[in-house]
Amino acid sequence: MKLSLYIARRYLFAKKSRNAINVISSVSVAGVAVGTMALIVVLSVFNGLETMVKSIFNTFDPDLKITAAAGKSFVPDSLKLKLLSKVNSVDCYSLCIEENALLKYGDKQYIATIKGVDDNYAKVTGIDSSMWDGKFVLKAENDRPYAVPGLGVANYLGLRINFITPLDIYVPRRSASADLSPENAFVRRLIFPSGIYQVEQEYDSKYVYVPLDFARDLLEYDNRVSSIEVKFARGAKEEAVEKDVARLFDGGYVVRNKFQQQELFYRVMRSERLAIFFILTLILMVASFSIIGSLTMLIIEKERDIEILKSLGADNNLIRRIFIFEGWLISIIGALAGVILGFALCRLQQEFGLIRLRSESLIMSAYPVVMKIKDFVVVPATVLLIGYWAAWYPVRYLTKKYLNK
Numbered sequence: 001m002k003l004s005l006y007i008a009r010r011y012l013f014a015k016k017s018r019n020a021i022n023v024i025s026s027v028s029v030a031g032v033a034v035g036t037m038a039l040i041v042v043l044s045v046f047n048g049l050e051t052m053v054k055s056i057f058n059t060f061d062p063d064l065k066i067t068a069a070a071g072k073s074f075v076p077d078s079l080k081l082k083l084l085s086k087v088n089s090v091d092c093y094s095l096c097i098e099e100n101a102l103l104k105y106g107d108k109q110y111i112a113t114i115k116g117v118d119d120n121y122a123k124v125t126g127i128d129s130s131m132w133d134g135k136f137v138l139k140a141e142n143d144r145p146y147a148v149p150g151l152g153v154a155n156y157l158g159l160r161i162n163f164i165t166p167l168d169i170y171v172p173r174r175s176a177s178a179d180l181s182p183e184n185a186f187v188r189r190l191i192f193p194s195g196i197y198q199v200e201q202e203y204d205s206k207y208v209y210v211p212l213d214f215a216r217d218l219l220e221y222d223n224r225v226s227s228i229e230v231k232f233a234r235g236a237k238e239e240a241v242e243k244d245v246a247r248l249f250d251g252g253y254v255v256r257n258k259f260q261q262q263e264l265f266y267r268v269m270r271s272e273r274l275a276i277f278f279i280l281t282l283i284l285m286v287a288s289f290s291i292i293g294s295l296t297m298l299i300i301e302k303e304r305d306i307e308i309l310k311s312l313g314a315d316n317n318l319i320r321r322i323f324i325f326e327g328w329l330i331s332i333i334g335a336l337a338g339v340i341l342g343f344a345l346c347r348l349q350q351e352f353g354l355i356r357l358r359s360e361s362l363i364m365s366a367y368p369v370v371m372k373i374k375d376f377v378v379v380p381a382t383v384l385l386i387g388y389w390a391a392w393y394p395v396r397y398l399t400k401k402y403l404n405k
Contacts, residue, residue: 003318004318004321004322004325005321005325007322008321008322008323008324008325008326008329009325009326009329011298011302011322011326012025012326012329012330024290024293024294024297025294025330027290028287028288028290028291028293028294028330028334029330029333029334029337030334031284031287031288031290031334032284032287032288032291032330032331032333032334032335032338032383032387033333033334033335033337033338033341034287034338035280035283035284035287035334035338035383036284036334036335036337036338036339036341036342036379036380036383037337037338037339037341037342037345038280038283038342039277039280039281039284039338039342039375039379039382039383040338040339040342040343040346040371040375040376040379041342041345041346041369042276042277042280043273043276043277043372043375043379044342044346044369044370044371044372044375045367045368045369046269046272046273046276047369047370047371047372047375048367048368048369048370049269049367049368050269050370051368051370052368053265053269054258056199056200056203057258057261057262058125058126058258059125059126059127059129059130059199059203060125060127060199060203060207061125061258061261061262062094062124062125062229062230062231062258063230063231063232063238063241063257063258064229064230064232064241064242064245064255064256064257065227065228065229065230065255065256065261066227066228066229066230066245066249066253066254066255067226067227067253067254067256068252068253068254069252069253069254070252072099072226073097073221073224073225073226074224074225074252074253075223075224075225076095076223076225076228080248080249081093081228083248084228084230084245084248087241087244087245087248088241088244089232089233089235089236089237089240089241090230090231090232090233090236090241090245091123091231091232091233091234091236092120092123092124092230092231093120093124093228093229093230093231094117094118094120094121094123094124094125094228094229094231095117095118095212095225095228096115096116096117096118096121096212096225096226096227096228096229097115097116097212097215097216097219097221097224097225097226097227098113098114098115098116098207098215098226098227099113099114099171099215099219099226100112100113100114100171101113101114101169101170101171101208101218102169102170102171102186103149103153103157103167103168103169103170103208104167104168104169104170105157105158105159105165105167105168106157106158106165108156108157108158110153110156110157112149112153112205112206112207112208113206113207113208114169114171114208114210114215114218114219115207115208115209115210115215116209116210116211116212116213116214116215116216116218116219117138117209117210117211117212118211118212119138119139121209121229122136123231124229124230124231125229125231127148127197127199127209130197130198130199131195131196131197131198132151132195132196132197132198133160133161133195133196134148134161134193134194134195134196135194135195136148136194136195136197136209137194137195138194138209138210138211139211145191145210145211145213145214146191146192146193146194146195146210146211147167147169147191147192147193147194147208147209147210148193148194148195148196148197148208148209148210149167149193149196149197149207149208149209150196150197150198150199150203150204150205150206150207150208151196151197151198151204152201152204152205152206153204153205153206153207153208154193154196156205159193159196160196161193161194161195161196163192166190166191166192167190167191167192167193167208168188168189168190169188169189169190169191169208169210169218170186170187170188171186171187171218171219172185172186172187173185173186173187173220174219174220187218187219187220189214189217189218191210191214197209212225230245238257242255242257281382281386284382284383284386285386285390288331288386288387288389288390289390291327291330291331291387291390291391292390292393292394294327294330295323295326295327295391295394295395296394298323298326299323299394299395306319320395320396323391323394323395324388324391324392324395325391326391327387327388327390327391327392327394327395328384328387328388328391330387330391331383331384331386331387331388331390331391332384332387334383334387335379335380335383335384335387336380338379338383339376339379339380342379343371343376346369346371347371349366349367349369350369353365353366353367354366355367
């Protein structure tokens with residue numbers, strides 16, 4: 001093994017009689033390095049995008065969301081709520097209700113989703129850390145209700161925090177009938193905004209937060225809710241807590257974790273990541289074809305050396321290992337160079353944000369990059385596997401001509 005590796009290393013770095021072999025070997029190393037670097041960089045960018053999106057979803061999505069299996073709302077069972085608060089690793093929960101409504105501010109109108117939440121909601125989601133203007137205050141000391149719209153809603157309506165012009169909210173009456181006049185077909189309430197939040201354009205243009213009691217009065221609900229949103233304690237075993245909560249709400253309820261609340265998005269992102277990995281791997285395989293060309297020419301050039309090694313007692317396996325090791329050394333050098341280059345590019349992007357994002361809807365100005373150890377293990381392993389195949393194939397078939405003489 002040491003002898004074959006030693007000879008392979010000498011063949012790789014020694015000057016050849018045909019300069020084309022050196023050129024093809026250099027091109028092979030460069031091709032493998034670029035392919036490895038591209039895989040590292042692309043996977044790190046996907047990691048960064050996934051982390052960024054998770055941070056956006058974490059602002060709105062609770063650790064667990066309990067909804068009715070049928071219908072839009074339900075009456076929460078007080079006994080189950082008490083048991084929920086005693087479930088191990090459940091920090092707190094919030095009762096929420098949401099419905100579409102017509103908003104009017106001055107002369108402008110907008111259809112948004114009114115989400116009524118209780119006092120625990122900020123603890124469950126952390127929405128109060130994403131304020132663009134004002135504060136996340138839904139009730140004053142005198143129990144006066146306030147609203148917190150998203151920046152997209154506020155911009156469309158021209159709404160700002162001035163406590164002079166109230167926000168009008170209209171929803172159809174649940175008891176509306178054909179004989180009601182248009183003026184009485186809607187429930188109308190006035191409320192002043194106390195703050196404006198900004199997280200992501202889709203959410204900012206959809207939700208307006210109001211107190212739970214205000215929402216129930218607006219929607220003519222007594223004690224119904226749309227969902228119970230749960231926050232885990234720090235260090236909680238999420239799967240175990242989810243099973244305990246699902247066991248508690250086992251009939252007529254749906255319990256969804258963060259992944260299930262955004263299941264379509266996460267599946268699409270993972271599918272895209274996997275597809276990109278296979279596409280770049282295919283490109284890397286094409287780039288590895290140059291290794292086949294390099295070894296083919298080298299085997300032809302070293303025909304005399306093969307005869308000398310055979311006369312000195314070298315068996316066929318030793319000779320094959322020499323050329324397989326040489327092809328693999330090309331992959332190893334290229335993979336090592338690609339990993340170093342990929343790490344350097346990712347680090348530069350993290351520090352200086354060299355490649356900028358042009359979309360104004362995102363909360364970051366540059367492409368986010370997160371490097372993970374598993375990528376730096378899987379990518380080189382894939383490259384070396386492809387390199388071994390690219391070396392084994394020509395050696396297996398081309399050496400037959402010279403080893404069987």
